[in-house]
Amino acid sequence: MAAAPDAAFVVVQGTHFVRNGQRYYVAGTNLWYGGYLGAPSGVGQRARLVKELDRLQALGINNVRVLAVSEKTDMKSAVSPATTSAPGQYDEELLKGLDFLLAELGKRDMTAVLYLNNFWQWSGGMTQYLNWFTGSAAHDPNVSKDYERFMAENARFYGNANAQSEYRRVIARIVKRVNSVTGKAYRDDPALMAWQLANEPRPGNAKAGKEQKAAYVRWIAETAGYIRSLDGKHMVSSGSEGLAGSAEDGQLYLDAHRTPNIAYLTYHLWPKNWGWFDSKQPDKTWAGMMDKSLRYLNVHVDYAKTLGKPIVLEEFGMDRDGASFDIAAPTTVRDRFYGEVFKLVQQRAAAGDPIAGWNFWAWGGAGRAANADYWWKPGNDFVGDPPQEEQGLYSVFDSDASTLKLIQASAQRLRAIGGKP
């Protein structure tokens, strides 16, 4: 039986997080590239990472959600280099990047959620595992424009024995890692808040059938159980988007998160991606979008109540005015949207509901788009938008003063709600 984690670990108590004897709310961001910046060479930019973490800490951000491992792939819109170039072959420099990131977070009393795979193409992810173990083409949906096929094909990952064995070898490699900077085992590090199975794992596409849904539920329970067998101190979460990532099937979302090995629920909110909002017609589409968004925000807190677990809104985002990628473009609509999201989360948290905080998507900080077409190329800055999207789409940059002000105020209000055991 693993020793109980010390008080500095984030743990679940009832339907809330507790840390150091106090209720802990996540006021976080998404920093998918945090481990990349932490690398000692190559793509590493440790001075930038230190500056970004100082900036985030000054805003009251206490948590970053980070990609822990990427897979080398031929898909055009994926990041390179990758942590693994083939099964069993690791880029130790990128793993040292995670070490440095965790060490720097620990110095600032900040925490990280590390996701161990990706349903989407921008880090190789499940598609690349299937390419390795079935020979299926790693077809980039940004090229094929066929996301429905991409999602249906990716669901084969959950039931592919060879892909799962390699995925578990990668999990073991990272979960059992000893930090080369601090000398501390990841398993003993309270700077790690939780392991996460993947970024936005889906059971397939919207037409996912009974078998695919059953395989998905089994995969979550068994993989979370495997991680807990290696590390009994840290929480495990799925990385689910909620209904949008569960074929709009509430029963599936509940069943997938019932296992005791999943400590808390996650959900994401993407009005533009899901066709609820048109940034080129904001007045026409705002009301309908907000109606759907508020409903989405509330129904998942109610799911968390049903399961008796905390839930974190670990991704939400809105593009710049007029759907511009230009950092000079205003963020009027984004600020209004962020304000509504923060308000709802604060209200439900203050009411004692199981919402445990938020991570906005995503921190661009000092990063800047490098190309006129806003697409990422190897060697360019990392920003909040991964390589499969225009660099500037959803990123919050250090120059976005009005948005930063909102974030800082909401982080402060969440912290004020916390503090109670």
Ligand SMILES: O=C1NC[C@H](CO)[C@@H](O)[C@@H]1O
């Ligand atoms: O996890 C994700 N959710 C939505 C982001 C913005 O579209 C996307 O970049 C990322 O793959």
